[in-house]
Amino acid sequence: xxxxxxxxxxxxLLEQEAFTRFRRALRRSDQLALDDLFTCARQHxxxxxxxxxxxxxxxxxxxxxLEEHKQxxxxxxxLEEAGHS
Amino acid sequence: xxxxxxxxxxxxxxxxxFPITFxxxxxxxxxxxxxxxLQSQPVPLQLARAERRDLFLPDPLPVLAVQVxxxxxxxxxxxxxxxxxxxxxxxxxxxxxxxxxxxxxxxxPLARLRVALDDQERVQVIQPLDSPWELDPxxxxxxxxxxxxxxxxxxxxxxxxxxxxxxxxxxxxLELVQSAExxxxxxxxxxxxxxxxxxxxxxxxxxxxxxxxxxxxxTWLMPLLLxxxxxxxxxxxxxxxxxxxxxxxxxxxxxxYGQVIYRGQQVLLCGRWHIxxxxxxxxxxxxxxxxxxxxxxxxxxxxxAARLSPGSGISAMQIVTALRSQVLVPWHKQQAxxxxxxxxxxxxxxxxxxxxxxxxxxxxxxxxxFISMYPGIMTRFNISPETVGREKPHAEPVPxxxxxxxxxxxxxxxxxxxxxxxxxxxLKKHLxxxxxxxxxxxxxxxRTAAHKWLLVTCFGYLxxxxxxxxxxxxxxxxxxxxxxxxLRAKEAAEDLGYEVLHMYxxxxxxxxxxxxxxxxxxxxxxxxxxxxxxxxxxxxIYKWLAFLPSRLDERVPVANRYFGAFQxxxxxxxxxxxxxxxxxPFIVDIQMGxxxxxxxxxxxxxxxxxxxxTLGLLRGCLxxxxxxxIPPEALLVTQKLSRELDQYRxxxxxxxxxxxxxxxxxxxxxxxxVRFLYMRGWPxxxxxxxxxxxxxxxIDVACYRKLLLRAAGTVLQPLGVSEIxxxxxxxxxxxxxxxxxxxxxxxx
Numbered sequence: 123x124x125x126x127x128x129x130x131x132x133x134x135l136l137e138q139e140a141f142t143r144f145r146r147a148l149r150r151s152d153q154l155a156l157d158d159l160f161t162c163a164r165q166h167x168x169x170x171x172x173x174x175x176x177x178x179x180x181x182x183x184x185x186x187x188l189e190e191h192k193q194x195x196x197x198x199x200x201l202e203e204a205g206h207s
Numbered sequence: 208x209x210x211x212x213x214x215x216x217x218x219x220x221x222x223x224x225f226p227i228t229f230x231x232x233x234x235x236x237x238x239x240x241x242x243x244x245l246q247s248q249p250v251p252l253q254l255a256r257a258e259r260r261d262l263f264l265p266d267p268l269p270v271l272a273v274q275v276x277x278x279x280x281x282x283x284x285x286x287x288x289x290x291x292x293x294x295x296x297x298x299x300x301x302x303x304x305x306x307x308x309x310x311x312x313x314x315x316p317l318a319r320l321r322v323a324l325d326d327q328e329r330v331q332v333i334q335p336l337d338s339p340w341e342l343d344p345x346x347x348x349x350x351x352x353x354x355x356x357x358x359x360x361x362x363x364x365x366x367x368x369x370x371x372x373x374x375x376x377x378x379x380x381l382e383l384v385q386s387a388e389x390x391x392x393x394x395x396x397x398x399x400x401x402x403x404x405x406x407x408x409x410x411x412x413x414x415x416x417x418x419x420x421x422x423x424x425x426t427w428l429m430p431l432l433l434x435x436x437x438x439x440x441x442x443x444x445x446x447x448x449x450x451x452x453x454x455x456x457x458x459x460x461x462x463x464y465g466q467v468i469y470r471g472q473q474v475l476l477c478g479r480w481h482i483x484x485x486x487x488x489x490x491x492x493x494x495x496x497x498x499x500x501x502x503x504x505x506x507x508x509x510x511x512a513a514r515l516s517p518g519s520g521i522s523a524m525q526i527v528t529a530l531r532s533q534v535l536v537p538w539h540k541q542q543a544x545x546x547x548x549x550x551x552x553x554x555x556x557x558x559x560x561x562x563x564x565x566x567x568x569x570x571x572x573x574x575x576x577f578i579s580m581y582p583g584i585m586t587r588f589n590i591s592p593e594t595v596g597r598e599k600p601h602a603e604p605v606p607x608x609x610x611x612x613x614x615x616x617x618x619x620x621x622x623x624x625x626x627x628x629x630x631x632x633x634l635k636k637h638l639x640x641x642x643x644x645x646x647x648x649x650x651x652x653x654r655t656a657a658h659k660w661l662l663v664t665c666f667g668y669l670x671x672x673x674x675x676x677x678x679x680x681x682x683x684x685x686x687x688x689x690x691x692x693x694l695r696a697k698e699a700a701e702d703l704g705y706e707v708l709h710m711y712x713x714x715x716x717x718x719x720x721x722x723x724x725x726x727x728x729x730x731x732x733x734x735x736x737x738x739x740x741x742x743x744x745x746x747x748i749y750k751w752l753a754f755l756p757s758r759l760d761e762r763v764p765v766a767n768r769y770f771g772a773f774q775x776x777x778x779x780x781x782x783x784x785x786x787x788x789x790x791x792p793f794i795v796d797i798q799m800g801x802x803x804x805x806x807x808x809x810x811x812x813x814x815x816x817x818x819x820x821t822l823g824l825l826r827g828c829l830x831x832x833x834x835x836x837i838p839p840e841a842l843l844v845t846q847k848l849s850r851e852l853d854q855y856r857x858x859x860x861x862x863x864x865x866x867x868x869x870x871x872x873x874x875x876x877x878x879x880x881v882r883f884l885y886m887r888g889w890p891x892x893x894x895x896x897x898x899x900x901x902x903x904x905x906i907d908v909a910c911y912r913k914l915l916l917r918a919a920g921t922v923l924q925p926l927g928v929s930e931i932x933x934x935x936x937x938x939x940x941x942x943x944x945x946x947x948x949x950x951x952x953x954x955x
Contacts, residue, residue: 127556161762168562168710172690174553 390873447478559712591618
């Protein structure tokens with residue numbers, strides 16, 4: 123038995139590792155923000171696996187964007203609620 | 208030769224003529240040469256041309272059928288033939304005799320049979336009166352003799368053998384010394400063994416047992432007794448059939464699913480069975496009832512069924528199905544994977560779907576499981592090595608894969624599985640309806656556990672290249688249908704207004720405010736089984752359920768780390784310390800004790816009310832640990848050796864304990880378990896099976912305290928109590944007011 127291809131989690135970690143040089147050159151505060159982005163994307167590994175896209179990083183980018191957009195929607199709602207009261 | 212237990216209570220040994228056939232295929236001129244060669248040798252046989260089906264080939268195959276009159280001649284003859292004609296492809300060549308008998312006559316271990324004999328006591332007609340699929344077969348009236356040493360021989364030399372049979376107990380003294388070589392005790396020289404052997408022979412003759420149930424019989428006791436008998440030149444009637452020698456198989460370690468597995472040597476008997484409680488596969492899981500059930504349903508002999516992996520069991524069932532339907536059983540399979548494009552590979556090479564739940568504490572969550580999902584898919588969608596392939600007129604596309612399944616003719620694998628799956632579902636249904644006090648519950652549970660293992664491995668064997676009826680495309684199709692079904696279930700739940708918290712291969716966890724009874728959930732179950740056409744059941748509704756984050760990063764969820772209490776108060780836990788084999792019993796008990804306390808809370812919001820009691824429990828346990836009141840057995844850590852000792856770069860505690868044993872002449876193999884205590888100072892461990900007892904004052908209390916706090920932290924973390932807070936409360940005596948974090952029951 124044994125898989126021929128790396129699992130989606132392994133692919134994710136490889137992609138993350140590919141950016142270590144980029145991360146190293148960032149300011150500490152930016153590094154932490156970048157880590158957050160990756161952590162967000164991690165929630166969607168199962169969906170990324172099911173998509174089994176030939177370029178997995180595109181899917182991870184979309185997952186980051188998805189989480190960012192959820193934040194935007196959440197903040198917008200908070201602002202609207204604050205505006206109404 | 209057949210051993211039967213008569214209705215008169217007599218044990219009968221009968222003979223039956225049973226010619227067996229193997230097949231050869233290849234270029235016609237090679238087959239002709241083989242034909243001529245076989246005609247010129249002395250073994251009595253019959254030759255014929257035939258056509259048979261090889262599942263991996265599209266058309267029927269012309270073969271040479273070699274029917275050997277006496278089964279005993281076949282292995283030698285075949286060995287010779289395969290050596291002289293290595294270019295031919297052979298089929299049905301290495302099949303266990305009982306499986307051939309099962310295929311030809313419908314027999315199976317523990318079957319009820321009607322037998323007609325001729326005047327020379329030879330079997331003329333043999334007819335099974337029941338089937339392996341009967342739900343409640345009458346228990347076989349077996350005479351069981353148990354033999355066990357009075358202590359674990361790996362720990363200390365036993366003083367005596369304890370024997371029990373037919374309500375009689377015997378005690379036979381032993382004189383043994385520790386051996387420097389094997390780690391097992393060896394006999395002290397002298398005449399003491401004569402009375403032991405004589406008494407044991409007398410007991411065996413008096414009771415004439417059908418089954419010898421031993422402790423360490425395979426790995427130590429039987430070889431010791433056989434060696435002693437040979438040394439003293441005494442016959443020991445271990446076999447019922449004195450014409451045969453006792454069979455011994457060597458020990459070995461192998462690698463399976465990322466684990467090293469150790470199998471001890473085996474001692475097999477003729478005319479009666481020998482099962483070693485500690486060398487039988489999964490005996491701890493399903494006991495003798497489970498072993499007998501897996502022999503019944505697989506057709507494999509009981510002694511093999513007890514020791515075989517469930518994978519070999521499912522293989523045996525497939526072989527019987529193949530023999531019955533004249534499908535060739537390959538000897539050495541030479542089946543290469545079909546070519547596929549890189550994109551096809553990316554789509555196909557996936558397992559089941561595993562989501563990451565959002566960590567937190569939840570209320571009124573329902574867990575819904577597909578019943579035996581993968582075997583169900585194989586039978587429902589007809590997945591088998593010969594049905595899965597390229598596009599064909601009557602084939603149906605596999606979801607999201609570039610593969611098709613032929614639905615016209617039922618495949619070999621679904622045909623094999625269907626009765627087993629039906630029996631399992633029927634037994635489970637009976638179990639659900641049975642009251643808790645019903646004595647049949649235990650047997651039913653053991654049987655369903657045996658079925659479960661067979662069904663689980665069946666899926667693995669479908670993808671295993673070397674399995675006789677394995678084919679990777681079939682395996683990929685099963686997981687593809689699995690993912691499709693789980694996604695359809697998710698969509699059904701979301702369409703009915705549920706929030707899907709988690710999905711794990713064949714189960715999903717959903718919740719909807721105000722829907723927390725079995726009746727509330729029924730429409731969802733109906734919708735899912737309608738959309739997937741697979742059977743589904745409600746595992747239960749949780750009062751509260753906690754999904755835990757990763758140990759390393761609190762924000763990262765992990766798929767299989769959770770615990771919760773069902774509405775009836777029962778607990779379900781996965782991936783936490785209490786489920787791990789290497790956790791000391793003391794820690795397991797504390798973690799379970801904490802969970803018991805929490806399981807009394809009516810819902811998630813009232814969990815915090817349990818905190819004072821849990822802290823009281825923990826304080827008591829810490830004090831008992833500090834005062835040395837915990838028995839050392841409860842502190843034992845049990846770990847598996849993953850490699851040979853000299854291959855460890857930095858020896859783990861388990862490796863250091865194994866090294867201690869090695870210095871004392873006990874050598875453990877990879878895959879064997881080592882038991883030890885954590886101690887202060889170098890080497891930090893004390894192996895439990897060392898001859899000298901551990902110094903109880905040097906037990907590393909700080910280390911056990913750390914393990915305890917970690918296990919308690921896992922359970923209390925969803926209440927907002929971190930391991931650090933817990934340490935402050937319990938060790939630094941910080942005052943406890945209310946939980947520092949707020950409970951996140953209603954988290955989005």
